[in-house]
Amino acid sequence: MTEGRTPHSPLLCDGSNATVRNPISPDGRTVPGERHTIPAREGRAVHVNAGDRLLILNPKGHQVCDFFALAYGSPAEMLSMEHTRTALGKVYVGAGDTLVSNLRRPMIEIVEDTSPGTHDILIASCDHARYQKLGAEGYHDNCADNFRMALKAIGIEPIHVPSPFNIWMNIPVGKDGRYAWTAPVSKPGDHITLEAKQTCICIMSACPQDMTPVNGIDTEPAELVFWIEEGA
Amino acid sequence: MTEGRTPHSPLLCDGSNATVRNPISPDGRTVPGERHTIPAREGRAVHVNAGDRLLILNPKGHQVCDFFALAYGSPAEMLSMEHTRTALGKVYVGAGDTLVSNLRRPMIEIVEDTSPGTHDILIASCDHARYQKLGAEGYHDNCADNFRMALKAIGIEPIHVPSPFNIWMNIPVGKDGRYAWTAPVSKPGDHITLEAKQTCICIMSACPQDMTPVNGIDTEPAELVFWIEEGA
Numbered sequence: 001m002t003e004g005r006t007p008h009s010p011l012l013c014d015g016s017n018a019t020v021r022n023p024i025s026p027d028g029r030t031v032p033g034e035r036h037t038i039p040a041r042e043g044r045a046v047h048v049n050a051g052d053r054l055l056i057l058n059p060k061g062h063q064v065c066d067f068f069a070l071a072y073g074s075p076a077e078m079l080s081m082e083h084t085r086t087a088l089g090k091v092y093v094g095a096g097d098t099l100v101s102n103l104r105r106p107m108i109e110i111v112e113d114t115s116p117g118t119h120d121i122l123i124a125s126c127d128h129a130r131y132q133k134l135g136a137e138g139y140h141d142n143c144a145d146n147f148r149m150a151l152k153a154i155g156i157e158p159i160h161v162p163s164p165f166n167i168w169m170n171i172p173v174g175k176d177g178r179y180a181w182t183a184p185v186s187k188p189g190d191h192i193t194l195e196a197k198q199t200c201i202c203i204m205s206a207c208p209q210d211m212t213p214v215n216g217i218d219t220e221p222a223e224l225v226f227w228i229e230e231g232a
Numbered sequence: 233m234t235e236g237r238t239p240h241s242p243l244l245c246d247g248s249n250a251t252v253r254n255p256i257s258p259d260g261r262t263v264p265g266e267r268h269t270i271p272a273r274e275g276r277a278v279h280v281n282a283g284d285r286l287l288i289l290n291p292k293g294h295q296v297c298d299f300f301a302l303a304y305g306s307p308a309e310m311l312s313m314e315h316t317r318t319a320l321g322k323v324y325v326g327a328g329d330t331l332v333s334n335l336r337r338p339m340i341e342i343v344e345d346t347s348p349g350t351h352d353i354l355i356a357s358c359d360h361a362r363y364q365k366l367g368a369e370g371y372h373d374n375c376a377d378n379f380r381m382a383l384k385a386i387g388i389e390p391i392h393v394p395s396p397f398n399i400w401m402n403i404p405v406g407k408d409g410r411y412a413w414t415a416p417v418s419k420p421g422d423h424i425t426l427e428a429k430q431t432c433i434c435i436m437s438a439c440p441q442d443m444t445p446v447n448g449i450d451t452e453p454a455e456l457v458f459w460i461e462e463g464a
Binding site: 011076077080081082083085086089090091092102103104105122123124127129130133159160161163173175176177178179 | 243308309312313314315317318321322323324334335336337354355356359361362365391392393395405407408409410411
């Protein structure tokens, strides 16, 4: 939190939690199998080569992961939920689905999902304005800033904050098109396996939402863990 | 169409229909009541003062309008469908709803809608890659380029192409979250009235989609008409 710098803007990277100081490495590269923790309320970026797999583990089970991906070397190409909805013809995604970029190129395939498969591709990342509207006072950690800080920590400046793939987020859409903000149905130890269809920078935020039940009915944000597995 | 410049990129303003040469005025300003036609397959940008209303008329009834808005003087603030879905708690919009920006500020209120109210806020604008996937050869007019060209025509360069408000586009979402690409249910002469909640540049594209029935079962893109009415 940066005292005195108000109002915080959803257009600026003005958060200051440890995300910006603790990248997994200077360029986001890691070695296969090395496990990294994303502390509660923080974010991390990781370089994933085409064909490699990124495993994201949900130790407590109730924690949402806001997930983003940028094409390596071409950060204007981003994983895009609106293009993915068009490509898949549906508003949900699950194992077997390939998520595409704003160039409509395959970027991330969901190859394994141990949870019941409830994820969200409709809702914007939380940001300063979201928490202000919910009644937060002062700065509140948020996924939009975690996205920008995780990238800043490895020397990348994104053009904007794209709409995220909200892993384990449970936003059921009713027959009338209205939806509810409900707790995840994932369980402790669930993981999801994502295969990079092109070399990407993947960004994950352990969503700091503690004013609605999207991270569980106890509204207690928790950590996430991730690692890379090499492709065959 | 620019021969020899391939591949066209969804990241570039590389279209060349008349949109880029025929702005309604050098800065997009107009006088109340003056009617402007958006020829089939083209786009236009218009300056709308806070409190004024933008009326968009669908003469043939079956034509979709991809609609966008940027904050005047601050084009990084854009009308955002993902933030609007969050604000409204639903995946459809209709008369009485206020659409918000990526700063979660009110931007556009739908104050009147003579159609049955079927619009889309889920699907990305068509672009070169979309038409390639549908089998088009060479360049095909598209809403992403129309958005960029309409802005270029009045001297504005957008940061990216946001997810559009697809007026009259009929993409029914089924109980299983899958949707269909179907013809509009609007009728000839329908119009929609949008009130600017802040001073905006509004961009409209008469969607050139002629390879799916989103612009009617005859897949014949048509013109749109718009004008401004001063607020009370």
